[in-house]
Amino acid sequence: DGGITQSPKYLFRKEGQNVTLSCEQNLNHDAMYWYRQDPGQGLRLIYYSQIVNDFQKGDIAEGYSVSREKKESFPLTVTSAQKNPTAFYLCASTFPSRGTGELFFGEGSRLTVL
Amino acid sequence: QQQVKQSPQSLIVQKGGISIINCAYENTAFDYFPWYQQFPGKGPALLIAIRPDVSEKKEGRFTISFNKSAKQFSLHIMDSQPGDSATYFCAARDYGQNFVFGPGTRLSVLP
Numbered sequence: 719d720g721g722i723t724q725s726p727k728y729l730f731r732k733e734g735q736n737v738t739l740s741c742e743q744n745l746n747h748d749a750m751y752w753y754r755q756d757p758g759q760g761l762r763l764i765y766y767s768q769i770v771n772d773f774q775k776g777d778i779a780e781g782y783s784v785s786r787e788k789k790e791s792f793p794l795t796v797t798s799a800q801k802n803p804t805a806f807y808l809c810a811s812t813f814p815s816r817g818t819g820e821l822f823f824g825e826g827s828r829l830t831v832l
Numbered sequence: 833q834q835q836v837k838q839s840p841q842s843l844i845v846q847k848g849g850i851s852i853i854n855c856a857y858e859n860t861a862f863d864y865f866p867w868y869q870q871f872p873g874k875g876p877a878l879l880i881a882i883r884p885d886v887s888e889k890k891e892g893r894f895t896i897s898f899n900k901s902a903k904q905f906s907l908h909i910m911d912s913q914p915g916d917s918a919t920y921f922c923a924a925r926d927y928g929q930n931f932v933f934g935p936g937t938r939l940s941v942l943p
Contacts, residue, residue, distance in 0.1 A: 749929060758841070760921060760935040768929065808875055819864050821931055823875030
């Protein structure tokens with residue numbers, strides 16, 4: 719089945735450590751996104767990528783980094799510079815210029831800093 | 833910064849009642865307005881969406897009403913069921929293909 723796979727589902731990190739969240743899609747979508755979700759704040763955009771080897775900062779990019787070496791993959795690294803990384807992270811993808819423009823989401827990764 | 837405002841923050845409805853969630857936006861460069869449903873621990877899933885050239889769209893028990901001049905749109909859930917209990921997000925997409933989300937409404941439907 720086509721979809722978006724995020725891993726790991728749960729991740730614990732000690733302060734000062736970098737962690738990488740995986741996002742893989744087999745929907746042949748061009749655009750991919752990373753959102754952060756905190757209670758009562760909706761979804762906030764961290765980074766997005768419209769094509770391979772290109773990505774743009776979202777509203778809260780500080781302390782995060784991404785890469786887009788393959789169309790199917792858009793990993794997110796939460797660096798030690800991110801002051802409050804405990805959150806639920808969601809990866810999404812879409813066809814920017816085709817179809818309804820529906821945004822498809824993965825199941826999310828919950829990161830907890832100990 | 834672009835914003836989408838959403839209310840209420842939480843909503844409790846009796847089974848069989850009507851749930852209404854309202855959203856408002858400021859940016860006129862939005863061209864697509866989806867609603868997402870999210871269950872605890874899961875990613876959001878598209879529920880229903882509308883484009884600004886349409887004033888209303890209905891899919892089963894779910895209806896979007898869209899008022900372009902007022903820059904407002906709302907979700908109506910008819911005959912609400914306990915299985916509808918979830919968090920609902922309205923969103924708006926700009927011409928740059930970026931989505932802006934409302935803060936969410938937690939709906940509880942009592943049996």
